[in-house]
Amino acid sequence: MAIAYFCLLITAIMPLILAGYAKFSSKGYDNSSPREFLEKLQGRAKRAHYAQLNSWEAFPAFAASVIVAHLAGVALSQITVLAVSFVIFRIFYSICYILDLHALRSTVWFCAFFCVVTLFISAILHS
Secondary structure, three states, X not given: OHHHHHHHHHHHHHXXXXXXXXXXXXXXXOOOXXXXXXXXXXXXHHHHHHHHHHHHHHHHHHHHHHHHHHHXXXXXXXXXXXXXXXXXXXXXXXXXXXXXXXXXXHHHHHHHHHHHHHHHHHHHHHX
């Protein structure tokens, strides 16, 4: 289960990395008004900010799905594969978002979401 828990940690840290990229890849970052600064960003920095927001949105469902699957007694190997896959998809999603590969980004988003749904369904079927 340690690998799945490590995936939770990575997923919790990812938005912070994306926020850092958004803030420090553009000149003029002002920590006294970071939200105003982020709303004025353009290009890759703005897309990194949006990827950060989406990462925060994705985290609760992923965390819940891992915990619920574990509590339901889903096989550790299945939880691990789905958790690692989720992290890989979310990293790739963020890269696609920053590079403005919108069609691929949507496909990768769905793949990550599929991992979450599969964890929940596995928990339902196992209990």
